[in-house]
Structures are given as structure tokens and as C-alpha cells.
Amino acid sequence: MARTVKVAVTGAAGQIGYAILPRLASGEVFGRDVRISLHLLEITPALKALEGVVMELDDCAFPLLDYIVITDQAEEAFDGINWGLLIGSKPRGPGMERGDLIRENGPIFVGQGQALARAAADVRVLVVGNPANTNGLIAMSHGHKAGIPRDRFHAMTRLDQNRAQAQLAQKAGVQVSAVTNMAIWGNHSATQYPDAENARIEGRPAPDVIGHHAWLREEFIQIVQQRGAAVIDARGLSSAASAANAALDHIVSVESATPEGDFFSAGVYADGSYGIDEGLMFSFPIRSDGQGGWEIVQGLELSDFARAKIKATEDELKEERTVIADLLG
Amino acid sequence: MARTVKVAVTGAAGQIGYAILPRLASGEVFGRDVRISLHLLEITPALKALEGVVMELDDCAFPLLDYIVITDQAEEAFDGINWGLLIGSKPRGPGMERGDLIRENGPIFVGQGQALARAAADVRVLVVGNPANTNGLIAMSHGHKAGIPRDRFHAMTRLDQNRAQAQLAQKAGVQVSAVTNMAIWGNHSATQYPDAENARIEGRPAPDVIGHHAWLREEFIQIVQQRGAAVIDARGLSSAASAANAALDHIVSVESATPEGDFFSAGVYADGSYGIDEGLMFSFPIRSDGQGGWEIVQGLELSDFARAKIKATEDELKEERTVIADLLG
Numbered sequence: 001m002a003r004t005v006k007v008a009v010t011g012a013a014g015q016i017g018y019a020i021l022p023r024l025a026s027g028e029v030f031g032r033d034v035r036i037s038l039h040l041l042e043i044t045p046a047l048k049a050l051e052g053v054v055m056e057l058d059d060c061a062f063p064l065l066d067y068i069v070i071t072d073q074a075e076e077a078f079d080g081i082n083w084g085l086l087i088g089s090k091p092r093g094p095g096m097e098r099g100d101l102i103r104e105n106g107p108i109f110v111g112q113g114q115a116l117a118r119a120a121a122d123v124r125v126l127v128v129g130n131p132a133n134t135n136g137l138i139a140m141s142h143g144h145k146a147g148i149p150r151d152r153f154h155a156m157t158r159l160d161q162n163r164a165q166a167q168l169a170q171k172a173g174v175q176v177s178a179v180t181n182m183a184i185w186g187n188h189s190a191t192q193y194p195d196a197e198n199a200r201i202e203g204r205p206a207p208d209v210i211g212h213h214a215w216l217r218e219e220f221i222q223i224v225q226q227r228g229a230a231v232i233d234a235r236g237l238s239s240a241a242s243a244a245n246a247a248l249d250h251i252v253s254v255e256s257a258t259p260e261g262d263f264f265s266a267g268v269y270a271d272g273s274y275g276i277d278e279g280l281m282f283s284f285p286i287r288s289d290g291q292g293g294w295e296i297v298q299g300l301e302l303s304d305f306a307r308a309k310i311k312a313t314e315d316e317l318k319e320e321r322t323v324i325a326d327l328l329g
Numbered sequence: 330m331a332r333t334v335k336v337a338v339t340g341a342a343g344q345i346g347y348a349i350l351p352r353l354a355s356g357e358v359f360g361r362d363v364r365i366s367l368h369l370l371e372i373t374p375a376l377k378a379l380e381g382v383v384m385e386l387d388d389c390a391f392p393l394l395d396y397i398v399i400t401d402q403a404e405e406a407f408d409g410i411n412w413g414l415l416i417g418s419k420p421r422g423p424g425m426e427r428g429d430l431i432r433e434n435g436p437i438f439v440g441q442g443q444a445l446a447r448a449a450a451d452v453r454v455l456v457v458g459n460p461a462n463t464n465g466l467i468a469m470s471h472g473h474k475a476g477i478p479r480d481r482f483h484a485m486t487r488l489d490q491n492r493a494q495a496q497l498a499q500k501a502g503v504q505v506s507a508v509t510n511m512a513i514w515g516n517h518s519a520t521q522y523p524d525a526e527n528a529r530i531e532g533r534p535a536p537d538v539i540g541h542h543a544w545l546r547e548e549f550i551q552i553v554q555q556r557g558a559a560v561i562d563a564r565g566l567s568s569a570a571s572a573a574n575a576a577l578d579h580i581v582s583v584e585s586a587t588p589e590g591d592f593f594s595a596g597v598y599a600d601g602s603y604g605i606d607e608g609l610m611f612s613f614p615i616r617s618d619g620q621g622g623w624e625i626v627q628g629l630e631l632s633d634f635a636r637a638k639i640k641a642t643e644d645e646l647k648e649e650r651t652v653i654a655d656l657l658g
Contacts, residue, residue, distance in 0.1 A: 019348070022570045028357040052563030056571035058499070059556065061491035061578075063506035162390035170387070177392035227388065234381030241351045242385035249390075 004035040004066055006120070008081045010112065011088020011129060012040035012070070013050040015237065020085070020244035025057055027064040029248050030255075037066045041077035041088065074115035081119045085247055086112060086139060089129025098189075099323050102131055106327040109135045113142025122292065123148060126250055127155045128243065132188045133267045134320040137281040140269060141328040151294070154254070155267025157184040157192065157283040159239065159246035164194040164224045168201060171220070172209050178202045183285035183300065184265040186313025187320075192283065193309035194224040198300050217305060257290030263297045264288075273298060274310070280317045333364040333395055335449070337410040339441065340417020340458060341369035341399070342379040344569035349414070349576060354386055356393040358577050359584075366395045370406035370417065403444035410448045414576055415441060415468060418458025427518075428652050431460055435656040438464045442471025451621065452477060455579055456484045457572065461517045462596045463649040466610040469598060470657040480623065483583070484596025486513040486521065486612040488568065488575035493523035493553045497530060500549070501538050507531045512614035512629065513594040515642025516649075521612065522638035523553040527629050546634060586619030592626045593617075602627060603639070609646045 007024055011017050017040075023029065025036055038057070042050045050070050057068060071077050078084060089108065092101045109127070116123065116139070125143065127136035136155035144150050161182045169176040180203075183195040196216040199206040207213055223230075231239045253264045263285040270282040273296045285297040302310065321328075336353055340346050346369075352358065354365055367386070371379045379399050386397060400406050407413060418437065421430045438456070445452065445468070454472065456465035465484035473479050490511045498505040509532075512524040525545040528535040536542055552559075560568045582593045592614040599611040602625045614626040631639065650657075 018570060019351070022348070022574055023352065023355075026352070026357060026574075028355060049564050052560050052565070053570075055556075055560050055563060056568055058495040058505075059488065059492045059560075059568065059571040060574040061494045061498075061505045061508075062574075063504070065505075159388065163388045165390045166387040169390075175392070176387075176390045176394075179390075227384075231381050231384050231388075234384060235378050236381070239385055239388065241347060241382075242388040245351055245355075245389040245391075 003033070004037060005030050005083065006037045006039060006081045007083045007085065008039040008041060008077045009085045009087060010041040010077065013042050013046045013053055014088060015240035016087050016128065016243045018053060019241045020087070020247060021053065021057060022060060023244065023248055025060065025062040025065040027062070029251055032064070035064050035066045037068070039069045039077045039079070039081055041071060041074060044072045047072060074112050075118055078115045079118045082122055082124070083251065084116060084119060084123060084125040085128060086125060086135070087128040087247070089135060098131070102134055102320055102323050105129065105131065105135055106138055106324045109138040110142055110327050110329070113139035114146060116143040116148055117146035119148070123152060124254060125153045126247060127153070128247055130188070131320060132156055133281040133283070133317055134324060136267055137321065138324060138327050140281065145329065150269040153269065153281070154250065155188060155281050155283070156247060156250060157188050157265045157267055158250045158253075159243050160184045160188060160192055160194060160224060161265040162242070162246055162249065163227045164196070164199070167220055167223055168196065168199060168206055168210070171215070172201050174201060179206070180262045181285070182265065183263065184283045185310045186283055187317050188267065188283065189313070189316065190225045191313040191316045192225060193306065193313055194221055195306060196220055197303055197306055198285070221309075254288050254294065255290065256288065258287040268296065271296065274302070276314055277318060280314065280321065282314065282317060332362070333366060334359050334412065335366045335368060335410045336412045336414065337368040337370060337406045338414045338416060339370040339406065342371050342375045342382055343417060344566065345416050345457065345572045347382060348570045348573035349416070350382065350386060351389060352573065352577055354389065354391040354394040356391070358580055361393070364393050364395045366397070368398045368400075368406045368408070368410055370400060370403060373401045376401060403441050404447050407444045408447045411451055411453070412580065413445060413448060413452060413454040414457060415454060415464070416457040416576070418464060427460070431463055431649055431652045434458065434460065434464055435467055435653040438467040439471055439656050439658070442468035443475060445472040445477055446475035448477070452481060453583060454482045455576060456482070457576055459517070460649060461485055462610040462612070462646055463653060465596055466650065467653060467656050469610065474658065479598040482598065482610070483579065484517060484610050484612070485576060485579060486517050486594045486596055487579045487582075488572050489513045489517060489521055489523060489553060490594040491571070491575055491578065492556045493525075493528070496549055496552055497525065497528060497535055497539070500544070501530050503530060508535070509591045510614070511594065512592065513612045514639045515612055516646050517596065517612065518642070518645065519554045520642040520645045521554060522635065522642055523550060524635060525549055526632055526635055527614075550638075583617050583623065584619065585617065587616040597625065600625065603631070605643055606647060609643065609650065611643065611646060
């Protein structure tokens, strides 16, 4: 019972927050011998609802839950944290273009990036709030100035990875755990490239198992790219439980050694790998050593088809970066 | 990987359903070596939203999740199940009295009790949908006629137990895990009696630790009885995450041996223990042997104060039973 982990969650009274908090507090992620403290950040008008969420967390009687802080100040929320889950962002309103959304959200992540100076020395940050890659780039830029290494900042593409694995498993008629090596390249947006060509099903190349190459290059990619909209159509609400679950999967993947021969996907600082423009927050296949270190998987083969897809999502991210260039400081 | 558990969830597209399904599918309840199948029941108009929930469960890529059935037919939902979580019920509408609510919900649980004839021989049923005790009584009555032993049916008072433990822990300034022996007597309603007199904090009687006996007999009881309304006031929505969590806690408590000297609370068939009218679905302190058997804890001391409180909640349950007497068949 020695270790305690402090986790900040922003947008904690939102739908993803509501789905993730009990699963963080239950101990399923960090282990049954690790106590957890939750630092919950919300905008001022949402603090009352957040109090209700805290009442429910109290009412769960979680044995591992140490204490809960609620605040509308990022500096307080990030004080001493080991993990920062930056989930809160402004949603896209009616008539708003993607560029408007990026401009609306950018300043939030400037302030949060700066406030991360208060975090623990081992802090890791996962940006979930959309546009996740560009918000993550902004937070990383300011967090880095505050002394946090760039490799601590990730933007979530794990939901895309999980969605892609589920689609391949269903198509192949296998359990989802049989699908490995699922790379998501680029932006967590409709331009992302879910890479079936490098995926494996029961250890074999996915294209060999599925056979249907046209499906892999067309429908499969579209289904994964458009999955969020399809969930909204069916549920009437955006993905929350699955987004929360993906964030938990990301934490587990970062905190444990990646199984031999496999990888997972996350948006990370582009270091020139695969010729991607340096300094973007770009989703790559990565491997963790389970000791805090990770690396981009090198040497994956990319077809001309894949390169064109990756170029398109890279172009989108470059454009997003232009829109918020002044916010990178 | 030999064992698979089949769990039915009714009202699966509702808020509690949405909160419980990922936690069932993740493996945290039944264990990391048990596969799980989900049988999801909804009313016909909610099937489309339920499809959205299933999409999100697919998108979680849970390695232990075997298959999901969705249906609006209880017979199909309950086919071969090991656990039935009867969460769905009609909410109280504007101007509706509690008696109206009971009459509205009763028929649902007649049909579901009958349909449980299709369940596995080891089936266990937890009724969460309100009024949980009386709904549970109806389901038990019909399930029993279909050959299921009465002791397989429980009505959930675990949320009340957890709430009571959290309140005592906060008052005593201890971690919630230090509070044990938390009995909830009677109805999952505002007449319930959360029994601080028999509760223990770090092994000592709670009244000795807290000292403040008037608080225990007044505010504490009211806080627990009215907690659901207080959460609605704060969140603007009723308790879902904490209700889901309590149902999971109940499953774990039933499936594992209760720690020596402790007990947990659930509504069960009253067998005459403590002089409670036989045949009510009444919450008692119970202990599980972890092998499928459980017993009501006998011999707890009850003060005159406690007896009066227990009488009040018993009277309410008798009245509820009168309202649906014709539905017991």
C-alpha cells in the first residue's frame, strides 16, 4: 500500500469524465495495491454538477480512493499529479468550422500546458479533448517550456486503434484480442489512417487473413474514420464510455511493457520518423518499455497507398498548426 | 479460459446500463480469466440507442467480451444466463404517487420472473429497478414457480450500504475501507434503516468511535435515506455510476466468501429472521460462503430505536405488497 498515484481529469463533470472516474478509482488500471487521488478540474459553471459526481464517487466506497480535489483552477488541479488526463474541451457548436473549433480550444491548452509546471517530476499527459493532436501540441509546447520533456505528452488515438481492431476482428470472425499491431497514423480526425496493411490477425498479416483488399482500403478505413459520427447517430450522444475506456487502455499500455512484437498507437511529438514533419503531434505505432520510456516503431513498410493516406493526415495537421501558430509561443 | 459467464442486463441503454456494461465487460468483476457474454434487454423504442451502446462496447476491444445479444424479448435475454441484473424500470412521472409507480412496474417483473425459467441452473438475480424490493418480490414469486430457488433473488441495497459506509468514514475521518458491518434493514426507499449501531469502524463499534449519538440517529440516517435526491439536486441526473458500482459490488460479494466477522446488505426473502413478516423482500445483513450459499446474519442486537425504524420500513413493504398482491399469482 506504499504507492499513491495522483491523477488529474479535466472536464471531469462531462460524459467522458463520468465514465472514466469510477474506473480510475476502482483500481482496475493502476492495480489493487495502488491508492489513487483524483484532482478534478471543471469550468466554474460546472462545479456544482462536479460536486454531484464527487458525491457518487464517495457513494462507491472505493477502498483505494484516497482523496478528491475539485477546482476550476488548473494550477490547483495539476499540483503534484503523476497523470494528467486533459479531457475537457469546447464542443463544436452549430455553424462552427473546424478552424473555429481549433481557435476556441487553443487558449485552454496554453493555460493548462503552463499549469503543468506544478505536476510531479514523472508526470505524463494524455490529451483527449478535441482537436486532440493540436490541443496536445499546444499543451506540449507550453509544458516543455515549463521543463517537462516532450515525450510525456500524448494525444489519444487509442479509441481509433480499438475501433480498428474491433472491425478487423468482426470481419475475420475472430476475437478482438487476436488482432495486434494496429497502427493509427496521423490525426485523430476523419483523415486518420488506420493501417490494416501492417496489422496482424492471429500473428498473420491482416490482408492475408481477410483477403478482401478493396474492403480494407475503402470501407474499413471509412468505418473507422466515421465511427464517432455513427455512434452519435445511434445513441444520440457522442462516444463517452468507449473514449474513457481507450484512455484507460492508453495508461495501461504506457505503464507496462508492450508485448514482444506488438505495438500500440498514440499521438506523440514527431521526431522525423517516417519523414513526418518534425514538431507535429502525430499518431505513430509506439512501444513502451514499462519503465517510463517509449519509442516510435521504426521500419514498418508503407505502400504507396499508405503513404498517400499518411500525407493527407499530415497535411491536415500542418494546417491545424498554422491556425494556432501564435499559441505555440 | 474455460469459464464463460452470461450476464443479462435489462434497461441496458439507460444510464445505469451505460455505466455498468463496460465494467462488466472489462473483467474487473468476474476475473481476468473468465470470458463474459452480455444479454441486453431493452424496450423496443430503445433498441436503436442500445445498438449505439453495443457499438461502443465493440469499440472498447475488451479481450474477455465473448458476444453480445440485444433483444426486446425477456425470454431471449435470459436464455442460459448465470446472472440477471434487472435494472430497467419505469421512472416515476410527474404527479405519480409511489403506489402508481409500483403498479406501473409490477407487470414488467411478472413477465421477467417467468422468463427466468430460461436461465441457467445456477442463475442469480439482482433487482435494481425501483421499487426494487417489491419488483424483486414479484420476480421471485414467478421465478420460484418456474423452479428457481427463492434464495437466488436479491434486491439491491448495496448502494445504501456504500453510502452509509462513506458517511461514517467521513464523520470518523478514516478511509472508507475501515467501516465494516454496515447493515441496511428493509426497503430501498426513504424508510430504510442504515444501522450505525451495529456498524464497526476499525473493528470498534461505530457509536463508540463517532461518539456523537444524536448525529448517528438523526442526520446520518436522513443523509443516507435522502442521498439519491441530493445527487439529483447536484448533478441534475439520478445516480447511475454509483448504482452501477453497487451492483458490481453485490456480485463480487455474492461470488466470494464474506470476510470473517463482516457482512453485507441485500434485500432477500424474509424467512422470519428478526421477526420480519415472512415472504417480504427485505434487506438484511447477510454473509456469503462464496460457493453459492448465503445466510442472514443472526443475533445482532437491536435497540428499541432500531426496532422502531425497522418496523416502519417493514410496514411500508407490507403496504407495497398489498398494492401488488394480485401480481404475485
